[in-house]
Amino acid sequence: MAKHEVQLVANQGIFKGLAKQNMLFHQCLCELIDNAIAAKDENRKFTIDVILHKEDEQFVSVFVCDNGVGMSLETLQDALQLGRPPSGTSRLNEHGFGLKNALATLTAASDCWQIISRDRANAKIVSVHGPFGPTMLVEDEAAFPNRDFLPAEYATLVEAKLKLSFLQTVQGRGA
Numbered sequence: 001m002a003k004h005e006v007q008l009v010a011n012q013g014i015f016k017g018l019a020k021q022n023m024l025f026h027q028c029l030c031e032l033i034d035n036a037i038a039a040k041d042e043n044r045k046f047t048i049d050v051i052l053h054k055e056d057e058q059f060v061s062v063f064v065c066d067n068g069v070g071m072s073l074e075t076l077q078d079a080l081q082l083g084r085p086p087s088g089t090s091r092l093n094e095h096g097f098g099l100k101n102a103l104a105t106l107t108a109a110s111d112c113w114q115i116i117s118r119d120r121a122n123a124k125i126v127s128v129h130g131p132f133g134p135t136m137l138v139e140d141e142a143a144f145p146n147r148d149f150l151p152a153e154y155a156t157l158v159e160a161k162l163k164l165s166f167l168q169t170v171q172g173r174g175a
Contacts, residue, residue: 010082015132018101019108024169025162029062031102032158035079036066039156041120044068049151052167059110061161063150070155071117073126073140079115080128080136103160104132112161116144120155 023031033048040046044067051063071079078084084096103113111131118125127142144150144157 009134011134012132014082015100015104018097019104021101021105023101023105025167026170028102028106031098032064035099036064036068036156040068051149053149055161058164059161060164060167061159062106064158065151065154066156067154068156070119071126072119072121073138076115076117076126076128076138100132103130106160106162106166109163110161114159116142117156
């Protein structure tokens, strides 16, 4: 009996499939907030800002900004990997699919997302933007967006452009 090796490739179909996992807006948002909490410095005060900005009649952008430790080039590259092992012993970041699942789901109608982060250790800024694909380009020497409604000081910004109708999945249930 012959054996044949198969290389598993992360193609765009994987990310389209992640976007169909029945997550609601608040679940996606919690994934992004969990990541910020899991990466915070235990010795510093920490804030997370969640900002909703209406882009037009159909789309809203959600911004999750934190003043944590930020990400180096290597940390951001690792964060983009599917199924990345946990970085600590916390229940947060436990399976390595949350960030990708949340961004793919939030932006299923736009494919428009970005992550920008300043590593507190060396002050270098790195960024990456969607759509997801088998090859992603991480830029160094990036710049944070200059938008009046964003906090003045933060280390990491995750932005996702989503349909207003998806945002409305946060509504309560019942009468």
